[in-house]
Amino acid sequence: MTAPRVPGAQLRHGRLSLAVSFFIQGAVFALLVTRIPAIQDRYGISDGLLPVFLAAVPVLAGVGSVATEHLVKRVRPSVVLRSAQPVVCLALLAAGSVGSMGQVAVALAVFGLSVGALDASMNMLGVSLQRAYGRSIMLGFHAAYSLGGIVGASLAWAGAHWQLSLAVLYGPVVAVVVPLALVVGRWFVDREGAGPAPGADAPPAAGAASSGGSVSMRLLWPLCMVMAIAYIGDSTVSNWSAKYLQDVLGSSEQLATVPYNVYMVTTLLGRAVGDLGVRRFGAAAAVRTGAVVAAAGFAVVAGAPGAWAGMAGFTLLGLGLCVIVPQTFAAAGRLFPGASDTAVARLNIFNYVGFLVGSPLVGALGDAWSYRGAMLVPMALVLVALVYARSFGSQQARYGDRHERPCTADVGRGSNEL
Numbered sequence: 001m002t003a004p005r006v007p008g009a010q011l012r013h014g015r016l017s018l019a020v021s022f023f024i025q026g027a028v029f030a031l032l033v034t035r036i037p038a039i040q041d042r043y044g045i046s047d048g049l050l051p052v053f054l055a056a057v058p059v060l061a062g063v064g065s066v067a068t069e070h071l072v073k074r075v076r077p078s079v080v081l082r083s084a085q086p087v088v089c090l091a092l093l094a095a096g097s098v099g100s101m102g103q104v105a106v107a108l109a110v111f112g113l114s115v116g117a118l119d120a121s122m123n124m125l126g127v128s129l130q131r132a133y134g135r136s137i138m139l140g141f142h143a144a145y146s147l148g149g150i151v152g153a154s155l156a157w158a159g160a161h162w163q164l165s166l167a168v169l170y171g172p173v174v175a176v177v178v179p180l181a182l183v184v185g186r187w188f189v190d191r192e193g194a195g196p197a198p199g200a201d202a203p204p205a206a207g208a209a210s211s212g213g214s215v216s217m218r219l220l221w222p223l224c225m226v227m228a229i230a231y232i233g234d235s236t237v238s239n240w241s242a243k244y245l246q247d248v249l250g251s252s253e254q255l256a257t258v259p260y261n262v263y264m265v266t267t268l269l270g271r272a273v274g275d276l277g278v279r280r281f282g283a284a285a286a287v288r289t290g291a292v293v294a295a296a297g298f299a300v301v302a303g304a305p306g307a308w309a310g311m312a313g314f315t316l317l318g319l320g321l322c323v324i325v326p327q328t329f330a331a332a333g334r335l336f337p338g339a340s341d342t343a344v345a346r347l348n349i350f351n352y353v354g355f356l357v358g359s360p361l362v363g364a365l366g367d368a369w370s371y372r373g374a375m376l377v378p379m380a381l382v383l384v385a386l387v388y389a390r391s392f393g394s395q396q397a398r399y400g401d402r403h404e405r406p407c408t409a410d411v412g413r414g415s416n417e418l
Contacts, residue, residue, distance in 0.1 A: 086182060227354065230328070235357075240359070301314060
């Protein structure tokens with residue numbers, strides 16, 4: 001049975017609206033994580049209790065991702081995203097506005113559950129649109145997320161500089177982004193109807209798994225490992241770059257805030273042009289290159305004689321890690337063309353696994369050994385991605401000029417078929 005065709009203009013609107021959704025999520029998440037110390041002070045959360053709060057968010061996000069896997073069998077991913085994004089934004093506002101520790105715990109729990117659903121459904125739609133276009137566009141969506149993160153972190157800096165309360169900082173932002181999320185949600189594009197389509201317009205790419213509705217974890221496992229490794233590296237930068245520069249490399253407190261901003265900027269730049277590299281050289285080559293560059297970044301950080309050399313290492317890390325996560329989601333969609341929503345939801349869990357493992361791992365090794373030595377561990381782990389890179393190239397991962405025009409035949413299938 002032939003899937004209904006979606007006009008090219010509608011696909012372009014869907015692509016732009018999804019990019020805006022990624023941007024909003026990047027800004028909202030940055031506004032939360034960069035103001036954790038202020039949340040701790042506002043509610044009197046002790047240093048011993050804070051890790052429990054911080055760990056609960058990714059754990060519950062994993063639960064939300066698992067729930068989304070089952071939910072999209074009944075409703076389209078666009079419906080999940082339209083519903084989850086306003087909840088995430090309102091949970092952010094609640095985290096800065098409620099009156100007690102118990103209430104902020106509930107707000108963060110809601111944030112975690114809804115952000116898991118949001119992350120999963122957002123990437124499901126990204127994979128769907130990439131298949132419809134027939135060329136790499138996933139890095140562009142994640143570039144929008146990085147840009148949102150830079151904007152959110154800048155707003156958080158301004159709030160701290162002007163000593164704004166969390167409610168005053170978050171309130172205007174939420175007042176803008178919630179209506180924006182609801183408006184752009186009207187143009188999301190995904191499959192019509194529910195349930196697997198009885199036929200497919202094109203056979204799966206060479207090397208892809210069966211187009212049926214099941215997902216083999218044995219085949220998905222290499223991508224899960226790469227996803228976790230990428231987020232171990234990312235969480236190392238976000239949680240330890242400032243401390244490393246100040247305590248190990250002897251920088252000033254002000255200079256210690258720069259590496260993460262540099263990392264976010266280079267991540268944005270790498271993702272902004274990364275789709276061109278994937279189209280030219282293929283996803284496997286892009287992932288291999290990213291892994292080598294990221295490992296070189298960790299090596300420079302570990303051996304840096306001073307703060308500026310350390311910042312050069314964090315710059316390399318942004319350029320290396322930026323390509324891996326978007327291409328991992330895209331590879332899951334190619335590997336399971338008939339069950340990509342399920343594959344993306346399961347893969348998304350390892351986002352949170354890497355986040356949970358990375359920060360404590362580096363901290364424990366730093367305390368027991370040295371922080372320079374601790375940086376060699378994520379360096380070694382990111383090189384493991386080279387072993388699994390063939391999982392990115394066993395499908396139709398290279399896009400040529402013949403795909404420059406959107407292919408509209410793939411959008412409009414059942415909820416488990418992209």
